[in-house]
Amino acid sequence: MPITWAGLGESLVTFTTVFLSIFIEAAPFLMLGTLASGLVEVFFNQGDFSRLVPRHPLAAALLGGVLGLAFPVCECGVVPLARRLVRKGLPLSAAIAFLLAAPVVNPIVIASTLAAFGPGPILYSRLGLSLLIAVATGAVFAFQSRPERLLLPASRPVMAGGAPDLHVHLPAASAPAAPLGRRLLRVLAIAVDEFFEMGRYLVAGGLLAAGMQTVVPQAALLGLGSGPVVSVLVLIALAVLLSICSTVDAFIALAFAASFTPGSVLAFLVYGPMVDIKSTLMFLGVFQRRAVVYLIVLPLLMTLLAGLFINLNVAW
Amino acid sequence: MAGRFDRFDYFVWAVMGGLVLAITGVVLAGDHVGARVAATFPPAAGAVGALGPIGVEFAQPMQAGTAEARLALEPAVAGQFAWDGLTLWFYPAQALTPGVTYTARLEAGALSREGRASQRPLAWTFTVRAPWIAYLASVSGPREVWRVPAAGGPPEQLTHTDGRVYDFAVAPDGERLAYSVVNDQQGADLWLIDREGRAPRQLLACGADLCTVPAWSPRGDRLAYSREPAGIAPGAPNGPPRVWTVDPDTGQTAALYQNSQVLGYGPVWSPDGRRLAVFDGGESSIRLLDLATSQEMLVKTLMGAVGAWSPDGRRMLFTDMDLESGQPQVTLALADFDAQAITPVLGADSGWADFSVPAWSPDGQWVALALRSADSGATKQLWLMRPDGGEARPLTRDPLYTFGGYRWNPWGTALVFQRFELNTPFAKPELGVWDAATGQVTMLVADGSTPEWLP
Structure with missing residues (x-):
């Protein structure tokens, strides 16, 4: 086609529209996540978790x-918050499970x-599968006896060689003596x-997702088929x-x-919140690339397994 | 990457390998679900009207032929298939027999559009309801839709509109009725209600327009009706009628003819649903419209009403007025849509003084009609004859009553009719049933009109 x-021009309009829609949709949630991260940093002491x-x-x-359930954040806001929790001493297995499950297992998404x-x-399968896959992935990461090997320096707990703070050079206000106003500041x-x-990664991820959606239209993906196997792959790809x-x-x-199988719809609802283009870019701001690959592939295989099993064995 | 691989990486790879193996195993184990059925109509041990239909709702889009080839009834019944979204409907060619327990079977192997085969055969039984008769009552007071068992029994009121019902029509499957209700703006709205008189809902709010004479398509998926626009000023007479259609599920409505100059009233669907007949008062003609091709046939008549479709939907018996003989006389003719020809059946020389629009029996072998012979006084009696006018014989011989409103039941074994005593002041129309097997007449309702079978 020439x-x-x-x-x-049409492609440029599509690209711009998609990028803006992704960014405008995600930015408030990223802001909520960073606010929650700030609250954790200021109001929790190292080792509390x-x-x-x-x-x-x-x-x-x-x-x-x-x-x-306590931190209702979507996949954009969960990344900085998970990083902060790790820095505060949350075990990596719990942080990974939180990172993958929180975008679904939270009151807003449940509603x-x-x-x-x-x-x-x-509804029940989405919650159950998201929790199961997140916990299983977290449990796999628990086998890394030296979690700092999977984290970028800025994400490591201070005690494990991480940076003392994230670019913020205000006086330490988390001391109990600091007044509330100063702590909120x-x-x-x-x-x-x-x-x-983290916004840099969101912008980069949004640009990449917009570019992909411009080059690979939804209709082309959906047209690949809605069979019990192909449909799961198609809707996972679409979610990403x-x-x-x-x-x-x-x-x-x-x-x-x-028009699609239950397993594929579930795969869309389970895998999309865990891994998509923009969250992958954000993962790269927290984890070593090897860990990011594992974070993409492990949930992918588990979601595939669950989606295919449901399609081929469960009648509902 | 940070450093070389360690035991954790090997463990992750092992987990991934295990997951890949598990995925492969699930795929190789094959499909244990296949194409699935979400619901059946009627449900197991349920009941349907004489004309069905029997339905299977699938959970996914299907390859039509593979499902149709596997659906059958026992005892065997011929019929036609139609799809409505994910639901396959079977429409029996002949009315199902009341009292018989039918078994519907869907053999395994029906293929979904993605090629998944249904794994298990499905079978369910159902029975056929005994028919009721729906009618308007009372004639002298507030009008509501009622029903009464065709075999006799206490009548039941279906609608509760403060007596505002104008007219009604029973859906072919007997599950619901459409009726028009006069509103506060002196227009008439269209409503739907189920056969038990439950769940009334307004289908069309017509404001000051008169939406009346609803007519169900044979599949029950469309309603045609006459719409007379409000007058140009309050109190002014309504405008000329035009025929519209409406989707009974969504309420989407549109004029039958885009040309607003085409008038129409009293729509009647052909039994195959392909054609719609309306009476165009502007042209003094019956318009027979093929809905698929938009081909049309105009049949001139001065009687102001549509005729009776033959069961195959290709011909129509209609009445006309012969003004050329000594005195005006009603005639009967047959319009053949395929041949685009009109054949006289009973002319002014037939010896009959007057007759009404006939009712074609379901098998197409007979027609019933109300005749006034030269020696029967002012009343019309029910007669039976061949569609060509042959083998005519009277069904009633009661000169005190005039008969009308006759309709065959789905099996062609009985006629419901209304009769009216002419010589008695303030007489009310009565409803009765003529049994073809015994020739007996059973009166059912003492004050009712416009009866329709409720299968």
């Missing part, structure tokens, strides 16, 4: 998996999924600093490509429910 100026979290890796991962699909198997300073730091915020993705998935 390239025309009109076609290029290591005392609160069970020592057993699986139990720690399980706790991390349900931590989203939006309930609104879209009602109180039925999709420090929360905001950390949040702003972190917002711009669309990079939709987990707070609204249930309504997008609802549109596929009539």
Whole structure:
């Protein structure tokens, strides 16, 4: 097909629209996440989490998996918060489980999924599978006896050789003596600093996702097929490509429910919030590249397994 | 990457390998679910009307032929298939028999659009309801839709509109009724209600327009109706009628003819649903419109009403007025849509003084009609004859009553009718049933009109 100026103009409009929609949708949630990160930094002391979290890796991962109920953040906001929790001493297994589960196992996403699909198997399976996959991935990461090998220096706990702070050079305000106003000011300073730091990855991820959506239209992906195996691959690819915020993705998935298999719709709802283009870019600001690959591939294989098993063995 | 690989990396690779193996195993184990059925109509041990339909709702889009080839009834019944989204409907060619327990079977192997085969055969039983008769009552007071068992029994009121019902129509499957209700703006709205009189809902709010004479398509997926626009000023008469159609599920409505100059009233669907007949008062003609091709046939008549479709939907018996003989006389003719020809059946020389639009029996072998012979006074009696006018014989011989409103039941074994005593002041129309097997007439309702079978 020949390239025309009109076609290029249309593609540019699509690219801009998609990028802006991703960025505008995600930015407030990133801001919430960085605010939560600032609150954790200022109001929790180093080692608080290591005392609160069970020592057993699986139990720690399980706790991390349900931590989203207390920190309702989507996949954009969860990254800086998870990094902050790790720096504060949360075990890596719990942090990984939190990172992957919180975008789904939180009150806002539970409510939006309930609104879209009602109180039925999709809602329960989404919650259950997200928790299971997140906890399992977290448990796998618990086998790394030296977690700092998987983290970038800025993400490592201070005691494990991490930087003492994230670019914020205000006087230490987390000391109990500091007045509340000063501590809140420090929360905001950390949040702003972190917002711009993680925002770079969000912008880069948004640009990449917009570029991919411009080059690979949704219709082309959906046209690949809706069979029990292919449909799972198609909707996982679409979830990654669309990079939709987990707070609204249930309504997008609802549109596929009539023509795609239950397993594929679930895969879309489970894997999309864990891994998409923009969150992958944000992972790269926290983890070593090898760990990012594991964070992408392990949930992918588990989601595939679950989606295929449901499609081929479960009638609902 | 930070440094070389360690035991953790090997462990992750092992986990990944295990997951890949598990995925491969799940795929190789094959499909244990296949194409699935979400619901059946009627549900197991349920009941349907004489005309069905029987339905299977699949959970996914299907390859139509593979599902149709596997669906059958026992005892065997011929019929036609139609799809509505994910649901396959089977429409029996002949009415199902009341009292018989039918078994519907869907053999395994029906393929979804992605090639998944249904794994298990499905079978469910159902029975056929005994028919009821729906009618309007009372004639002298507030009008509501009622129903009464065709075999006799206490009548039941279906609608509760403060007596504002104008007219009604029973859906072919007998599951619901459409009826028009006069509103506060002196227009008429269209409503739907189920066969038990439950869940009334407004289908169309017509404001000051008169939306009346609803007519169900044979598949029950469309309603045609007459719409007379409000007058140009309050109290002014309504404008001329035009025929519209409406989707009974969504309420989406549109004029049948885009040309607003085409008038129409009293729509009647052909039994195959391909054609729609309306009476165009502007042209003094019946318009027979092929909905698929938009081909049209105009049949001139001065009687102001549509005729009766043959069961195959290709012909129509209609009445006309012969003004050329000594005195005006009603005639009967047959319009053949395929041949675009009109054939006289009973002319002014037939010896009959007057007759009404006939009712074609379901098998197409007979027509029932109300006749006034030269020696029967002012009343019309029910007669039976061949569609060509042959083998005519009277069904009633009661000169005190005039008969009308006759309709065959789905099996062609009985006629419901209304009769009216002419010589008695303030007489009310009565409803009865003529049994073809015994020739007996059973009166059912003492004050009712416009009866319709409710299968």
